[in-house]
Ligand code: SP5
């Protein structure tokens with residue numbers, strides 16, 4: 001399996017609130033380097049650089065005002081006299097006006113974000129678009145006939161909605177890739193999200209569409225981030241009704257329980273008639289993950305990959321979360337090796 005890598009990912013290193021204090025993000029540059037190291041050590045296949053794409057490819061999934069904000073946030077932040085990484089501090093929740101984009105950067109940061117997990121600094125945009133380009137390069141590989149490909153994206157993408165960032169995610173790499181597969185000729189595409197956290201952004205992008213199926217296995221939103229989406233009764237809307245499937249799972253979930261839900265998700269994808277598959281591959285389901293609560297073991301990822309392979313679809317794996325850096329490489333590459341063992 002070919003791996004696509006963007007060496008400029010490390011230009012982005014975020015900060016977030018942790019226990020009330022601004023600290024270095026769990027989502028660190030070392031994550032991608034450790035996965036790449038393991039890809040090479042396991043001889044998974046060739047590693048190629050991401051090909052730069054036009055912003056038009058991102059605009060197939062994201063709104064123009066949001067994309068403009070991503071490009072201008074840092075310069076506007078600096079123009080307002082700020083010098084440290086930009087973070088939002090006020091949001092248009094519930095009864096507040098969510099229909100007006102403020103002009104001032106302080107207001108815009110909240111308008112276009114679901115949380116304070118996405119700091120923006122000088123080179124953030126460059127790394128973010130490199131990550132989307134990584135996914136797009138992977139989609140191109142699959143469209144050109146590759147049975148599978150691994151887009152080693154960083155920063156991740158699945159929490160980013162059509163018009164907002166959140167949870168370390170700015171552009172939704174998996175959604176952008178799924179759309180590229182549609183535009184490249186796949187009539188029906190499935191996005192399967194196995195990151196510990198609900199893929200709220202991907203769900204947002206495709207919720208009312210009947211051409212892209214979205215399935216997510218994740219920590220129950222009653223007790224797990226992102227808290228405000230990912231319930232079982234979210235099934236899609238309009239032409240997309242029953243093209244969204246959510247599998248909230250409880251803290252402590254092991255492979256035995258996880259496998260049943262994953263099998264269900266795969267059955268739904270099969271009966272949907274997908275012609276191509278995008279897997280949002282987060283390994284924060286690992287027992288040792290510092291911010292999550294499932295209990296998968298490293299060997300379980302071999303089984304996960306093998307189960308996904310049984311769908312027998314052209315498959316693009318897109319890297320998402322996973323914060324147990326000691327095992328992150330083994331867990332990701334085990335999934336890919338399990339897939340290839342079919
Ligand atoms: C891509 C991805 O995996 N994003 C996850 C973002 C999670 N951000 C909020 C994490 C809050 C965790 N608090 C957990 C405390 C555990 N002791």
Ligand code: ZN
Nearest residue numbers: 195196197321
């Ligand atoms: Zn996650």
